[in-house]
Amino acid sequence: MPDTAPAFxxxxxxxxxxxDQLLTRRSVGPLQEPAPEGADLDLILDAGLRAPDHGKLRPWRFVIIRGDARLAFGERLAEAAxxxxxxxxxxxxxxxxAWVRRIPMLIAVGAVVKDGNIPEIEQxxxxxxxxxNMLNTIHLLGYGGMWVTGANVYDPAVNALLGFEAPSHLIGFITVGTPATTLPPMARPDRADHVVEWAAPS
Structure with missing residues (x-):
C-alpha cells in the first residue's frame, strides 16, 4: 500500500x-561585487537546466560574461549600436x-531553436x-538580478557574437551581482485582477 502520509x-x-522568501523576489538594478561563482553559480545554472522542455530538446543556452570580458563585450555592443x-x-x-562596467556578471540566455514537431514558441x-528559474535561484542565494532586453537582444550581429544564428536567438540578458542597496518590498498585484475560475457553460 503506498505511503500517503503528509510531509512532516x-x-x-x-x-x-x-x-515566503521566493515571494520577495524583485528585479534589482543597482548591483555590485561579488557575483556568484563556484558552487553558487553552478546552482543557478543547474536551476536553468531544470526548465520545462517539451520534446526534451533542451533548447537553452547560457553565455556567461564576466571579468575583463565585460569590457570587451561593451566595446562590441558599442560597435553594434x-x-x-x-x-x-x-x-x-x-x-x-558604462552599463557593462556597472554589472559584475551578465548571463546571456538564448533559445537554440530546432526543427521538428515542437513549435518554435514552445522552445x-x-x-x-x-x-x-535562474532569477529565482539568484534571489534565494542572496544575490540580485534583472532580466534585460532591448535593441541588443534583437540585433543579429550581437546574437552572432554570442553564437546564436537564426532561427536560434537571444531572449535576454540576466544581470547578476550583489544588491548595492536595500530595496523596500514591492507591492504585488492583486490575485483578483488576474485570476478567474472557469466553469462549464450551462
Missing part, C-alpha cells in the same frame, strides 16, 4: 519559509560601455522558463 510538519515549515543607429551610435556606445518559452 518540520518539512512543511521549511518549505513555507522558502516560498553605431551600425544600427549612426546618428546616435556614439551616445549609445557610451551608455552600453522560446522553455528558454524563458530557464531564465526565470
Amino acid at each position: 510538519p518540520e518539512s512543511r515549515d521549511v518549505q513555507r519559509l522558502a516560498l 553605431a551600425k544600427r543607429d549612426p546618428a546616435n551610435g556614439a551616445a549609445l556606445g557610451e551608455r552600453y560601455r 522560446v518559452l522553455s528558454a524563458g522558463a530557464a531564465a526565470m
Whole structure:
C-alpha cells in the first residue's frame, strides 16, 4: 500500500519559509561585487537546466560574461549600436560601455531553436522558463538580478557574437551581482485582477 502520509510538519515549515522568501523576489538594478561563482553559480545554472522542455530538446543556452570580458563585450555592443543607429551610435556606445562596467556578471540566455514537431514558441518559452528559474535561484542565494532586453537582444550581429544564428536567438540578458542597496518590498498585484475560475457553460 503506498505511503500517503503528509510531509512532516518540520518539512512543511521549511518549505513555507522558502516560498515566503521566493515571494520577495524583485528585479534589482543597482548591483555590485561579488557575483556568484563556484558552487553558487553552478546552482543557478543547474536551476536553468531544470526548465520545462517539451520534446526534451533542451533548447537553452547560457553565455556567461564576466571579468575583463565585460569590457570587451561593451566595446562590441558599442560597435553594434553605431551600425544600427549612426546618428546616435556614439551616445549609445557610451551608455552600453558604462552599463557593462556597472554589472559584475551578465548571463546571456538564448533559445537554440530546432526543427521538428515542437513549435518554435514552445522552445522560446522553455528558454524563458530557464531564465526565470535562474532569477529565482539568484534571489534565494542572496544575490540580485534583472532580466534585460532591448535593441541588443534583437540585433543579429550581437546574437552572432554570442553564437546564436537564426532561427536560434537571444531572449535576454540576466544581470547578476550583489544588491548595492536595500530595496523596500514591492507591492504585488492583486490575485483578483488576474485570476478567474472557469466553469462549464450551462
